[in-house]
Amino acid sequence: xxxxxxxxxxxxxxxxxxxxxxxxxxxxxxxxxxxxxxxxxxxxxxxxxxxxxxxxxxxxxxxxxxxxxxxxxxxxxxxxxxxxxxxxxxxxxxxxxxxxxxxxxxxxxxxxxxxxxxxxxxxxxxxxxxxxxxxxxxxxxxxxxxxxxxxxxxxxxxxxxxxxxxxxxxxxxxxxxxxxxxxxxxxxxxxxxxxxxxxxxxxxxxxxxxxxxxxxxxxxxxxxxxxxxxxxxxxxxxxxxxxxxxxxxxxxxxxxxxxxxxxxxxxx
Numbered sequence: 001x002x003x004x005x006x007x008x009x010x011x012x013x014x015x016x017x018x019x020x021x022x023x024x025x026x027x028x029x030x031x032x033x034x035x036x037x038x039x040x041x042x043x044x045x046x047x048x049x050x051x052x053x054x055x056x057x058x059x060x061x062x063x064x065x066x067x068x069x070x071x072x073x074x075x076x077x078x079x080x081x082x083x084x085x086x087x088x089x090x091x092x093x094x095x096x097x098x099x100x101x102x103x104x105x106x107x108x109x110x111x112x113x114x115x116x117x118x119x120x121x122x123x124x125x126x127x128x129x130x131x132x133x134x135x136x137x138x139x140x141x142x143x144x145x146x147x148x149x150x151x152x153x154x155x156x157x158x159x160x161x162x163x164x165x166x167x168x169x170x171x172x173x174x175x176x177x178x179x180x181x182x183x184x185x186x187x188x189x190x191x192x193x194x195x196x197x198x199x200x201x202x203x204x205x206x207x208x209x210x211x212x213x214x215x216x217x218x219x220x221x222x223x224x225x226x227x228x229x230x231x232x233x234x235x236x237x238x239x240x241x242x243x244x245x246x247x248x249x250x251x252x253x254x255x256x257x258x259x260x261x262x263x264x265x266x267x268x
Contacts, residue, residue, distance in 0.1 A: 006235075007233055008232055013260045014036075014041065015185050016185060017044060019057065022230060030060060030063060037066060042240060043202065043257070043260055045069070045213075046070070047072070049072070049104060050086075062112055062207050072090065072105045075107060075140060077113070077259070078122045080198045090126070094129065101138050101264065102130040102138065105126040106123065109147070120147065127155045127159050131158070136161045137162035139162060139164050141168070152180055164183070166187040166213065167198060171200050183211050183259065185213045186198070187215045188222070190237055191221040199244055203244060208259060214233060214234050216229040218228045220233060
């Protein structure tokens with residue numbers, strides 16, 4: 001896509017995007033991916049929010065080297081009447097070789113898609129699946145810090161690894177999830193003018209636990225806020241985090257790429 005705004009450098013990764021939603025916004029997912037990978041993107045992780053559309057997502061992954069999949073049930077699905085068919089379908093999808101993680105799953109008090117006990121049940125079941133499958137779990141958290149921690153602590157054995165995606169809390173919550181073995185991923189909201197607490201958290205996350213994402217088509221960085229987000233814009237977030245931590249963009253690119261490879265067991 002010759003007219004696509006690309007802010008990329010070789011080796012950048014996007015650890016969380018939604019190709020199906022990018023398509024719903026009017027962009028051609030494969031054309032976007034082709035342009036971004038040609039411009040330097042090395043890996044991208046397409047995230048599931050329901051079991052619908054998995055075969056199409058699988059076809060996209062087969063056509064684009066470097067694209068991986070996660071399969072999960074977002075809190076929005078907690079409003080469904082029957083959970084067991086959803087969980088059975090998810091279990092089947094997680095057997096696919098293209099799937100490297102469970103997610104996204106989690107809790108949302110901002111939207112309150114369903115009562116918290118319903119959301120927690122679905123979250124707990126997916127945490128257990130992640131433990132059984134020995135896969136990272138990708139966690140959605142919206143205004144539910146305490147509930148997230150309580151649910152993580154209620155699962156035994158706990159998930160061995162995972163990502164707190166699109167981090168939007170402060171350093172205290174960051175310390176709690178780091179203590180539980182999680183990586184923390186920062187999105188375009190890191191660049192927002194009022195995101196001081198997010199930036200404070202981003203300064204203290206250990207290098208080996210850092211990831212970056214777009215959450216595309218949502219949360220375009222400040223320089224492109226209000227537009228449809230896509231993986232080609234992740235360079236703005238890399239630049240902001242490199243400046244925040246006082247390192248070169250190249251150093252940050254290398255560290256984030258190493259973390260992605262290690263967490264998702266991707267061969268270099």
